[in-house]
Amino acid sequence: MTHVLKVILQEDSDDGVTNLSTRSNFDNNLKQLNELLLNMASQTEKAIKEAMLALINQDMEQAKAVIDGDNEIDDMEHEIHDKALLLIARESPVATDLRKINVALKVSSEVERMADMAVNIAKSAIHIGREKHITEIVDIHKMMEIALEMVTESITAFYSEDISLAQRCAKRDDQVDKMFGSLIQELLSFIPHNPNSTNQIIQLAFVCRFIERIADHSTNIAENVVYLVTGERINLND
Amino acid sequence: MSINTLTRQVYDINDLNLWYGEHHALKNINFPINKKEVTAIIGPSGCGKSTFIKTLNLMINMVPNVKMTGEINFNGQNILDEKMDLVELRKNVGMVFQKGNPFPQSIYDNVAYGPRIHGIKKKTHLDEVVIKSLMDVALWDEVKDRLNTPALGLSGGQQQRLCIARALATKPGVLLMDEPTSALDPISTLKIEELILELKEKYTIVIVTHNMQQASRVSDKTAFFLMGELIELDTTSTIFSNPHDSRTEGYITGRFG
Numbered sequence: 001m002t003h004v005l006k007v008i009l010q011e012d013s014d015d016g017v018t019n020l021s022t023r024s025n026f027d028n029n030l031k032q033l034n035e036l037l038l039n040m041a042s043q044t045e046k047a048i049k050e051a052m053l054a055l056i057n058q059d060m061e062q063a064k065a066v067i068d069g070d071n072e073i074d075d076m077e078h079e080i081h082d083k084a085l086l087l088i089a090r091e092s093p094v095a096t097d098l099r100k101i102n103v104a105l106k107v108s109s110e111v112e113r114m115a116d117m118a119v120n121i122a123k124s125a126i127h128i129g130r131e132k133h134i135t136e137i138v139d140i141h142k143m144m145e146i147a148l149e150m151v152t153e154s155i156t157a158f159y160s161e162d163i164s165l166a167q168r169c170a171k172r173d174d175q176v177d178k179m180f181g182s183l184i185q186e187l188l189s190f191i192p193h194n195p196n197s198t199n200q201i202i203q204l205a206f207v208c209r210f211i212e213r214i215a216d217h218s219t220n221i222a223e224n225v226v227y228l229v230t231g232e233r234i235n236l237n238d
Numbered sequence: 239m240s241i242n243t244l245t246r247q248v249y250d251i252n253d254l255n256l257w258y259g260e261h262h263a264l265k266n267i268n269f270p271i272n273k274k275e276v277t278a279i280i281g282p283s284g285c286g287k288s289t290f291i292k293t294l295n296l297m298i299n300m301v302p303n304v305k306m307t308g309e310i311n312f313n314g315q316n317i318l319d320e321k322m323d324l325v326e327l328r329k330n331v332g333m334v335f336q337k338g339n340p341f342p343q344s345i346y347d348n349v350a351y352g353p354r355i356h357g358i359k360k361k362t363h364l365d366e367v368v369i370k371s372l373m374d375v376a377l378w379d380e381v382k383d384r385l386n387t388p389a390l391g392l393s394g395g396q397q398q399r400l401c402i403a404r405a406l407a408t409k410p411g412v413l414l415m416d417e418p419t420s421a422l423d424p425i426s427t428l429k430i431e432e433l434i435l436e437l438k439e440k441y442t443i444v445i446v447t448h449n450m451q452q453a454s455r456v457s458d459k460t461a462f463f464l465m466g467e468l469i470e471l472d473t474t475s476t477i478f479s480n481p482h483d484s485r486t487e488g489y490i491t492g493r494f495g
Binding site: 231 | 454479480487491493
């Protein structure tokens, strides 16, 4: 079980099912929608981790598996969109109910983009192949860990509608941006002394960019959480 | 209060309280109603919305043991003032009800009824008013060849539009609608809704509705009543996207009521 699912299922166990709401059908469907989204996020989190491992261990099979697995995540996004549209058509939701569906749609698109980033990282791993790494990629790994924590936090914030967690998550994006800037500088400085490794250096720079984008998508999810709870749109990406 | 605000407001209701005998049915209602806007009133059964709309033309006076305090200023005049001319008030404030209730007369006579009792006798003038009113409610094309046939022969939706035409024939500034589509089929309902959107170019409309989607489709402002209190009055887009009061949210999302 991935981290996202573990955190959320723990929280969910306290939530006794004593729902006597007049909109219980709607609430149940919305819950199913969010569970689909959680599964999708969980698969994506796994894909990002595996893509990174494929890069570090230069494991081509694992990289290919990440690329092949993306179709399943795309299908999950389509399922979420279909279910959301059906809920809008059949239940005519308003106010918070409508925002919940709207945000679920947006979050699923952000998650789908993150999964695409995992595919891109896996492709870069394949482009580098088994060529010896010119540098220890410790810092890239560190940046990835922060980005992955942001993924978990943003999805948890979405599920638990926790604004403060969403804001905390967004703050960490600055750290990722800074690491990205210095890593790119460092990687570019290798080129003059390692002209034969230019391809690898560029691929690693791409990987940094993909990780930075994953962090940005998490921040977008965090913004959507704030909108979901307050109805206010804010920009946490600055 | 600026002159602009004053001229935009048709009604300015201040601290309105209403009792049916001992029962306190409306509590401290403060409610401005703007000219040429559609104001929807929503709320669960028994919340006071029909009572409220009936105060706007003092139809409520027909209920025994009603007592009111506060002010209902209509175009600057407090209609709760004893000197208020009720006939004049109701000429200016038309009303339609849940179910079309045409008189057992011809289509023409239904629409001509109001203008006649207000003194219009000349046939050409009456014809003009009847045609215009029927055109305003988009019924003219459907009935122009049978104006002298009984109004009760029309369909439910047509009867309701006829009643709106009858209300418009006295040239009111305000049209009150108390659940005007609750007895109609979906297509007739949509026709009335289209009509409301067209009529608001000329009239101020207040509509009581149980149909939340209807309120969100046709109104500019929405008021939520609960147990005799006005809980929230705001633009319809705010009420249906991000209401401020959790009770409004609970009601419009179907969590209670």
